[in-house]
Amino acid sequence: MALRVATWNVNSMKQRVGHLAKWARQAQPDVILLQELKCTEDGFPRMEVQAAGYQALVVGQKSYNGVAILSKGEIEPLATALPDAGDDEQARYVEARTMGLRVASIYLPNGNPTDGRKFPYKLSWMDRLRAHARELLASEEPIVLGGDYNCAPTDDDVYDPERLAADALCRPETRNHFRALLNLGVVEAWRALHTERHVYSYWDYGAAFRNDDGLRIDHLLLSPQAADRLQACDIDTTPRGWEKASDHTPVVCELAA
DNA sequence: ATGGTTGTGTTACAA
Numbered sequence: 001m002a003l004r005v006a007t008w009n010v011n012s013m014k015q016r017v018g019h020l021a022k023w024a025r026q027a028q029p030d031v032i033l034l035q036e037l038k039c040t041e042d043g044f045p046r047m048e049v050q051a052a053g054y055q056a057l058v059v060g061q062k063s064y065n066g067v068a069i070l071s072k073g074e075i076e077p078l079a080t081a082l083p084d085a086g087d088d089e090q091a092r093y094v095e096a097r098t099m100g101l102r103v104a105s106i107y108l109p110n111g112n113p114t115d116g117r118k119f120p121y122k123l124s125w126m127d128r129l130r131a132h133a134r135e136l137l138a139s140e141e142p143i144v145l146g147g148d149y150n151c152a153p154t155d156d157d158v159y160d161p162e163r164l165a166a167d168a169l170c171r172p173e174t175r176n177h178f179r180a181l182l183n184l185g186v187v188e189a190w191r192a193l194h195t196e197r198h199v200y201s202y203w204d205y206g207a208a209f210r211n212d213d214g215l216r217i218d219h220l221l222l223s224p225q226a227a228d229r230l231q232a233c234d235i236d237t238t239p240r241g242w243e244k245a246s247d248h249t250p251v252v253c254e255l256a257a
Numbered sequence: 258a259t260g261g262t263t264g265t266g267t268t269a270c271a272a
Contacts, residue, residue, distance in 0.1 A: 011263075011264070011272085012263085012264055012265080014264090014265095015263090015264070036264095036272085038264065038265065062265090062266095063264085063265050063266070063270095063271090064265080064270090064271070064272095110271075110272060112271090112272080118271095150272095204261085204262075204263095204272085205261080205262035205263050205272095206260095206261045206262050206263095207261075207262095208261095208262090244263090246263095247262085247263075247272080
């Protein structure tokens with residue numbers, strides 16, 4: 001029986017707990033990496049998540065950010081932030097061991113607007129992620145680093161590359177940092193198994209989903225030991241079409257047992 | 258089209 005690992009930026013856990021439970025019933029993922037909870041650990045709907053069949057490890061903060069790892073198995077917490085946090089208190093990283101994997105839920109900074117403090121913060125956060133990923137890979141474990149990377153890796157992952165060329169999600173600096181992460185030896189699961197262009201995981205609110213004006217910015221990055229077990233990876237657009245949807249939709253991979 | 262939308266939490270900010 002294959003192991004299913006999903007990532008989903010839910011854009012408010014409070015607003016989306018119903019969608020999460022409904023989708024989990026249909027898709028039956030074993031592990032779900034969540035981003036943009038927009039709640040504290042105290043505000044996390046633990047009972048509903050438990051009723052859906054999942055244990056949860058939550059790193060939250062008021063109003064913004066927030067990440068969690070949900071699992072049908074036991075969760076051994078390993079980290080609640082990236083190393084070298086300094087004065088960075090934003091809840092964007094959580095890591096654990098579960099179902100025989102090491103997993104992390106990542107909410108990479110958006111970086112817009114690019115002319116202020118946010119873009120340098122994004123790039124330095126990516127540097128910290130890469131340094132930590134290098135350490136993790138030395139363990140030679142099966143690892144899944146999943147989340148909202150706020151990076152469309154190439155123009156093939158963007159509905160209108162020219163219009164978004166200067167956006168922090170597409171800027172060359174962002175893409176160079178993302179490639180540097182891949183160059184450590186991790187595999188981006190969806191692209192490893194698909195050649196289609198212009199397939200997306202995020203669409204802005206308004207008419208974007210209707211018009212398929214999206215970006216592919218939610219990714220599952222696998223260590224070689226996980227990538228050797230990769231059997232499938234798909235983007236499930238169903239929940240994006242539901243009433244009161246998140247602006248992101250889940251990405252799911254299957255790993256051989 | 259110089260718009261448009263959502264969520265949090267307060268009338269602004271982040272996305």
